[in-house]
Amino acid sequence: MTVENTEAGPLSRDGSLYVTGNYAPVQKEVTAYDLAVDGEIPAELSGRLLRVGPNPVSPVTDPVNHHWFNGEGMLHGVRLRDGKAEWYRNRFVRGTKVLEALGEPPIPGPTRGFDLANNTHVMKIGGSTYALTEAGSLPMLLSYELATERRSNFGGTMGDAFTAHPRLDPVTGETHAITYVPEHEKVQYQVVTTEGLVRRIVDVPLPGRPMVHDTCLTAKYIVIMDMPVTFSMEAMQRGDSVPFIWDPGHGSRVGLLPREGSAEDVVWCELPGTPFVFHTGNAYDADDGTVVMEVVRYESMFRTNSHSPFADDAHLYRWTVNPATRTVTEQLLDDHAQEFPRHDERLVGQDYRYSYTVTSDDVPKGFTGLLKYDVKRGTGESVDYGRGMLTMETVFVPTSDSAAEDDGWLMAYVHDVATERCDVVIRHAQDLANPVATIHLPVRVPFGFHGNWIAD
């Protein structure tokens, strides 16, 4: 399937041109103040809406073989206060390649002699904000204005690597992570305290070197995703920038590791078939001893196009993981093509009702809609951003600490194809049809991965 990209060049599911249209990088670091706003920004929103994505710092010499995951990280942030959008900033994350390209001196902090691109998530851990990626790069500590201050290994306490998708436990304030280094046949479970120090590392043997992108946390368990995309020495030797391959022979399973347990306590539960999941939604322990988790499920990944995650559509599923039978049953929840599931993060690991994803009829071209899915009723409500508007991941922010689930703001960066600029659109989760505020950024924000609202 080939789609005409609306801006420049074909973006296809077979080829890989993740340097065109709104996948194309921006080179300039911009600071803009007092942004134009339609509507009213909720006055209680005081903080920054941050996100990060891949943004090659140097010209891409081989666009057909360029892997979207591999561009250097660029941060985007909008600061809100007193109903105003005070500033927008974008900044490269200062990894080795960025420093070289920009002719800047090294940054402080520990080093491993290399940086992968910290392009995947931006998150507050132990009171500090970091740009994160998986598979071995150190977290990058960020200033309020998105400068890269230093690499961090959590004061020397970090294990072999970190991840872009840890889970913050709203009950304890601790951060739980499943981390991996591609060459190692194991993962590590790491727990980071509210002071930002790793207090617990558990090595769990994991044969076959799978990519382990995300996890789930419940009151009882951390979930290890063992999916059929695996590290390939052959792919690395031939120079693939992301040396992972579709490997259905590896199988698909999830491991339930009791939060205070050891590797011997992991209960592995097999999936039917060989589905692949990058992103999980929320999860919780059901009364019958199973773990109920939500996932965005692909039938395969990198099977026909090793450089694009969007060769197949993904759909919203519920997985019921049964440690007694060591099996997982799957249930399709919503068959829109979708990605980037988010939820009210005050409910991480607990029974919950709503998920928020982005949807599309034509995923490689971009995401056009927002889906709110009610897992209790089994119904979805969606809204389209309108012609030529392409949304990125949606972030949910409660209207107050004591607000009910779903009483909150949904915020997203939205690319406007016609103007080649970006808006930040804010809606109340219970009134999807009527945005309360649209903040106009003076620049384009390329599609990227993830971000968060970081309250002041």
Ligand SMILES: [Fe+2]
């Ligand atoms: Fe991700």
